[in-house]
Every structure is written in C-alpha cells, then in structure tokens.
Amino acid sequence: xxxxxxxxxxxxxxxxxxxxxxxxxxxxxxxxxxxxxxxxxxxxxxxxxxxxxxxxxxxxxxxxxxxxxxxxxxxxxxxxxxxxxxxxxxxxxxxxxxxxxxxxxxxxxxxxxxxxxxxxxxxxxxxxxxxxxxxxxxxxxxxxxxxxxxxxxxxxxxxxxxxxxxxxxxxxxxxxxxxxxxxxxxxxxxxxxxxxxxxxxxxxxxxxxxxxxxxxxxxxxxxxxxxxxxxxxxxxxxxxxxxxxxxxxxxxxxxxxxxxxxxxxxxxxxxxxxxxxxxxxxxxxxxxxxxxxxxxxxxxxxxxxxxxxxxxxxxxxxxxxxxxxxxxxxxxxxxxxxxxxxxxxxxxxxxxxxxxxxxxxxxxxxxxxxxxxxxxxxxxxxxxxxxxxxxxxxxxxxxxxxxxxxxxxxxxxxxxxxxxxxxxxxxxxxxxxxxxxxxxxxxxxxxxxxxxxxxxxxxxxxxxxxxxxxxxxxxxxxxxxxxxxxxxxxxxxxxxxxxxxxxxxxxxxxxxxxxxxxxxxxxxxxxxxxxxxxxxxxxxxxxxxxxxxxxxxxxxxxxxxxxxxxxxxxxxxxxxxxxxxxxxxxxxxxxxxxxxxxxxxxxxxxxxxxxxxxxxxxxxxxxxxxxxxxxxxxxxxxxxxxxxxxx
Numbered sequence: 001x002x003x004x005x006x007x008x009x010x011x012x013x014x015x016x017x018x019x020x021x022x023x024x025x026x027x028x029x030x031x032x033x034x035x036x037x038x039x040x041x042x043x044x045x046x047x048x049x050x051x052x053x054x055x056x057x058x059x060x061x062x063x064x065x066x067x068x069x070x071x072x073x074x075x076x077x078x079x080x081x082x083x084x085x086x087x088x089x090x091x092x093x094x095x096x097x098x099x100x101x102x103x104x105x106x107x108x109x110x111x112x113x114x115x116x117x118x119x120x121x122x123x124x125x126x127x128x129x130x131x132x133x134x135x136x137x138x139x140x141x142x143x144x145x146x147x148x149x150x151x152x153x154x155x156x157x158x159x160x161x162x163x164x165x166x167x168x169x170x171x172x173x174x175x176x177x178x179x180x181x182x183x184x185x186x187x188x189x190x191x192x193x194x195x196x197x198x199x200x201x202x203x204x205x206x207x208x209x210x211x212x213x214x215x216x217x218x219x220x221x222x223x224x225x226x227x228x229x230x231x232x233x234x235x236x237x238x239x240x241x242x243x244x245x246x247x248x249x250x251x252x253x254x255x256x257x258x259x260x261x262x263x264x265x266x267x268x269x270x271x272x273x274x275x276x277x278x279x280x281x282x283x284x285x286x287x288x289x290x291x292x293x294x295x296x297x298x299x300x301x302x303x304x305x306x307x308x309x310x311x312x313x314x315x316x317x318x319x320x321x322x323x324x325x326x327x328x329x330x331x332x333x334x335x336x337x338x339x340x341x342x343x344x345x346x347x348x349x350x351x352x353x354x355x356x357x358x359x360x361x362x363x364x365x366x367x368x369x370x371x372x373x374x375x376x377x378x379x380x381x382x383x384x385x386x387x388x389x390x391x392x393x394x395x396x397x398x399x400x401x402x403x404x405x406x407x408x409x410x411x412x413x414x415x416x417x418x419x420x421x422x423x424x425x426x427x428x429x430x431x432x433x434x435x436x437x438x439x440x441x442x443x444x445x446x447x448x449x450x451x452x453x454x455x456x457x458x459x460x461x462x463x464x465x466x467x468x469x470x471x472x473x474x475x476x477x478x479x480x481x482x483x484x485x486x487x488x489x490x491x492x493x494x495x496x497x498x499x500x501x502x503x504x505x506x507x508x509x510x511x512x513x514x515x516x517x518x519x520x521x522x523x524x525x526x527x528x529x530x531x532x533x534x535x536x537x538x539x540x541x542x543x544x545x546x547x548x549x550x551x552x553x554x555x556x557x558x559x560x561x562x563x564x565x566x567x568x569x570x571x572x573x574x575x576x577x578x579x580x581x582x583x584x585x586x587x588x589x590x591x592x593x594x595x596x597x598x599x600x601x602x603x604x605x606x607x608x609x610x611x612x613x614x615x616x617x618x619x620x621x622x623x624x625x626x627x628x629x630x631x632x633x634x635x636x637x638x639x640x641x642x643x644x645x646x647x
Contacts, residue, residue: 117273120252131182140212163194164184165197168195213272324388469643495544513540543571559610562634
C-alpha cells in the first residue's frame with residue numbers, strides 16, 4: 001500500500017453508494033481508480049490491468065478476487081495482488097471512511113510534462129489552424145490532451161462530431177471558405193478510414209486540409225493488431241503528403257511540412273500518430289511556425305503569354321469572362337477588367353456567387369446547373385477569357401470559341417483540351433496587367449443586353465411560380481423565397497441532388513459565398529460543410545441547402561450543431577426520393593427503382609434534438625418560416641415538403 005504522507009484526500013463516494021461486493025470506476029484529478037467494497041472494507045486500485053490495460057472498475061468481484069473484464073486475471077480487491085504469488089499486481093491507494101463519505105488519498109499531481117503532441121499542436125496553432133473537427137478515442141488520447149491544453153489557453157477550438165466523415169467535410173469547407181487549413185481528427189482504423197470521402201472532396205476541389213489520425217502502438221504495428229490499418233498506404237492516394245510520427249522524428253518539422261504542404265499545394269496533408277508516441281516526453285523541445293517558410297505567390301505571367309492574350313482581347317468585339325472557384329481571391333481585379341470591357345461575367349457552378357447576379361456584368365452560372373442568361377452569352381461571344389476554372393464537363397465551356405485561360409497551376413492550363421493562349425500567373429496580378437495594358441479597345445458594350453436577358457429569365461421564373469400540381473412546394477418557390485430572405489452576407493453550403501441544380505438555376509446571389517462538393521459531387525456534404533462554415537465565419541449567417549437524401553447521411557450532426565450553439569439555418573427539400581437518380585433512370589429509359597426514401601418528420605426530429613424545426617407544406621408559408629429560422633439563436637431546420645416533379 002502507498003505511503004500516507006503528503007497525500008491529498010478526496011471524497012469519491014457516499015457512505016451507501018457502493019454496495020458490498022461491488023466495484024466502480026472513479027476519477028480523481030487525472031487518475032482513474034477502481035473503488036472496491038469487500039468484506040466491509042473499501043479499497044482503491046489503479047484502474048488498469050498491467051497486461052493490456054483492462055479497466056478493473058468494470059470488472060466483478062468473484063469470491064475473494066476482482067476479475068479483469070478483458071482477460072479474466074484476478075487481483076485481491078484491497079491489496080491489488082494476484083493469487084499464486086505472481087508479481088504483476090496493481091498499485092493501491094489508501095482509503096478512509098468518514099462521516100460524510102469515502103475518501104481516497106492520492107499524491108499531489110506532478111506538473112504536466114511536455115510531450116511530442118504538445119510540440120506538434122503548438123506548431124499547428126502557430127500556422128494558423130484555429131479549428132479541429134473530430135472524435136476523441138483510445139488511440140488518439142495523447143494528441144487530444146495537447147489540443148485540450150491549447151483550447152484552454154484560447155488558441156484552438158475543438159468540435160466533437162458524431163461521424164468522422166462529417167469532420168472531413170467540415171474541414172474541407174473550412175479550407176474552401178478561408179484558404180487556411182481546416183483540420184480533422186480521428187482514431188486509428190475505422191475512425192481514420194471514415195475521413196476518406198471528405199478528404200477526397202478537399203483533394204479534388206483544391207482545399208487545404210490537415211488530417212490527423214491516431215495509430216496503434218508501434219510495438220504491435222504490422223502483425224495485425226486490433227484496429228490496425230496501414231494508414232500510410234490507405235491515405236497514399238488522397239494525401240499529397242503523409243508521414244508517420246516516431247519517437248525520434250523532428251516533431252516540429254513534420255508539422256511545419258504538413259501545414260506548408262496543405263497551404264502551398266491546396267491539398268490534404270496527413271500525419272499518423274502511433275499511440276505511445278503521442279505521450280512521449282520531450283524535454284524543452286520548442287514549437288515552430290511559418291516564419292521563413294512561405295513566399296508571396298504574386299506570380300506575373302510570361303511576357304509572351306501576356307502579349308498573346310492582349311492581342312486576342314484587342315480584336316474581340318464580344319468577349320466574355322468565365323470565373324471558376326480558383327479565381328475567388330482575384331474578383332476585385334476581374335470585375336474592374338469586366339467594367340473596362342463592358343462584357344458579361346459568368347461563373348462555373350463552383351464559382352457561383354463570385355459575382356453578384358445583380359451586378360451589371362453578372363450573368364449567373366454556366367452549364368447544367370446554370371441560367372439561360374449565361375448560356376445565351378456563351379453562344380453570342382467571340383472570345384472567352386477564363387480565370388481559375390477547371391473546364392469540367394458539368395460547366396461545358398465550348399472549345400469552339402477562342403480561349404484565353406489564366407491559372408496559377410500549370411497543370412490546369414489546357415488540361416482538358418488545347419486553348420489558344422494558356423497563361424500561367426496569379427489571377428489578381430494577371431487581371432491587373434491585362435487591364436493596365438489593354439488600352440483602347442473596340443469591344444461592344446453588352447450591359448444593356450445583360451439587363452434584357454435577366455428580364456426575360458426573371459419573367460420565366462415568375463411564370464413557373466404559377467405551376468402548382470398539388471404534390472408539394474416547387475423548387476422555384478423555395479429559392480425565390482430565399483432570394484427575398486437570405487442575408488446578402490450569408491455563407492450557403494449546398495448539398496448534391498436536384499436541390500443543387502435548382503439552387504444554381506433559381507437562386508440569385510448578391511454577396512453570398514457558396515460552398516459545394518464540386519468535382520467529387522458527394523451527397524451528404526451540405527450540413528457538415530455548414531458546420532465548417534460556422535467555425536470559419538462565426539459573424540456571418542450560415543445557411544445549408546440539402547435534399548432529404550443528403551441530410552439523411554449525417555442526420556446525427558444536428559446534435560453537434562445544438563451542442564455548440566451553431567447558428568445554422570438548414571433549408572431541407574423533402575420529396576421522399578432520391579429525385580436526381582430517378583430523373584437519370586428515366587433519361588436512360590429505365591424504370592425508376594429503389595430511389596424512394598422512408599423519412600421521419602424532419603422538423604420534429606430537429607425539435608427532439610434541441611434545434612428549431614419548422615415544416616412547410618404551402619409556398620405562401622415560406623417567408624414566415626425563413627424569417628423565424630434565420631432569427632433563431634441556434635440551429636434551425638425548415639423542412640419543405642417538395643414536389644419532386646417541379647425542380
């Protein structure tokens with residue numbers, strides 16, 4: 001038994017709380033103990049079997065011994081010694097029965113020792129990582145404790161999710177919105193593999209993300225331990241950079257490289273933390289940071305490329321500018337160039353909202369999710385000036401018109417098909433140089449045509465509002481109501497499905513930022529992305545748009561939003577069907593099969609979770625519902641019973 005000198009006595013139970021012959025787990029400071037009541041006497045044992053760490057407080061007292069719940073090894077309930085004279089007993093702590101309860105004497109806690117995890121978390125924070133989305137578990141506890149210290153110091157915020165897939169989507173959305181690394185966190189094995197889809201979303205959409213995964217102890221790595229997955233191999237395809245942290249690693253340097261890679265290449269960087277390495281003590285090891293690690297990316301285009309682009313622009317009578325998500329940091333310069341050219345500006349779907357649909361030059365989205373305004377100008381133009389777009393088949397940028405393509409990534413230039421003038425350069429720098437050197441030009445002023453095409457399209461949308469078939473609220477009614485009610489500075493996270501196509505077509509952006517799963521097109525993205533947006537932009541209204549199929553994938557995360565008081569207004573279009581898939585089956589001349597959904601009343605579900613739930617079955621109730629949801633302090637869900645045939 002431990003010495004009783006210099007002990008702190010802590011009340012751990014009432015006099016009648018623990019019955020004779022029973023054991024329970026108690027926590028004293030950072031100590032976890034097994035409190036026993038055996039033959040009228042109380043004992044306190046270290047709550048970990050010396051073999052595999054089995055929690056003795058979850059065991060049973062059988063006869064004269066406390067049995068480990070994991071593999072049945074026995075220990076005396078008071079002395080901690082095993083039968084048979086073996087020396088693998090457990091440590092004990094003195095107990096006292098006092099008038100007001102049972103007390104255990106424990107030594108004063110030692111000062112917390114600095115660990116590998118402390119060094120790496122501090123370095124991560126120095127690089128500007130402010131939020132981590134994830135789940136704490138048995139193989140990442142050391143790193144979690146280091147994050148706890150930084151959160152207590154006000155330097156980091158941890159958001160505990162219900163499914164690791166939501167953590168990765170939230171981190172991806174955070175990176176897309178801010179340009180800073182979003183971070184996600186999981187245990188070894190299934191926790192790490194659950195991150196995979198969200199990380200692919202970040203990879204293909206060029207969002208900086210830091211993936212932090214636990215791993216089994218290095219001593220059992222290889223033979224196939226419980227929850228062991230070869231994470232280096234598993235993440236090889238999705239992570240642009242991945243390393244395992246070892247006892248002998250240069251720990252701050254590994255985190256430096258991970259953060260640098262995420263920022264510089266706008267990709268996923270991955271660190272693997274074996275369990276015991278996380279709590280390995282490192283004396284005096286300093287953290288590091290980004291100083292001297294990054295250079296400004298203000299890359300000017302080659303003179304020859306710039307001259308060729310200017311030559312085409314000077315000849316064009318009806319140029320059109322197309323902007324993709326990659327142009328988001330250069331929009332001020334692009335808008336000024338559009339003013340000089342008096343030309344239309346359209347966006348890819350991922351670029352929706354980069355220019356207002358009420359701007360004299362804005363023409364909405366081009367492509368399958370787009371407006372007839374944008375497609376009309378695509379047909380009428382004689383030159384395309386494309387900034388930061390990937391030429392996806394979803395957008396449908398025609399190769400039949402002369403094209404100037406500007407991008408900071410040489411791989412993207414002419415990647416899908418050849419272009420007339422590929423220009424390597426940072427978007428803002430290149431747009432400013434084009435504007436500065438363009439001089440006099442003969443381009444037609446197309447602004448009156450832009451206004452006329454919008455007038456035609458808005459008239460068409462108004463006529464579609466009259467189309468009521470009794471099967472629910474139409475999508476055009478939903479998004480016209482959102483046009484009236486969603487604040488101009490909102491961030492809107494959009495899921496995948498018919499709701500997405502309708503959003504692209506009918507919702508008119510002002511200053512809103514739009515987040516979506518672009519190239520991956522992953523259903524389920526919307527609500528986790530809204531959580532990431534809330535963390536990234538807490539002072540802006542956050543709105544989520546999804547269908548019932550998408551929200552069903554991460555239904556439990558509404559409890560996360562309630563827990564952290566996230567002001568998210570979720571507009572849920574419920575048609576009890578995977579409507580987009582039904583539409584594709586019909587287009588393929590197939591029977592509609594296995595696309596129906598059995599749903600709860602989502603508004604009641606939100607209420608049960610502690611959020612505000614509102615159900616709308618008539619279009620005339622949309623404005624009132626949106627007003628109530630947008631002003632609610634906390635998460636709110638507006639469930640719209642939608643007509644699947646009216647998208």
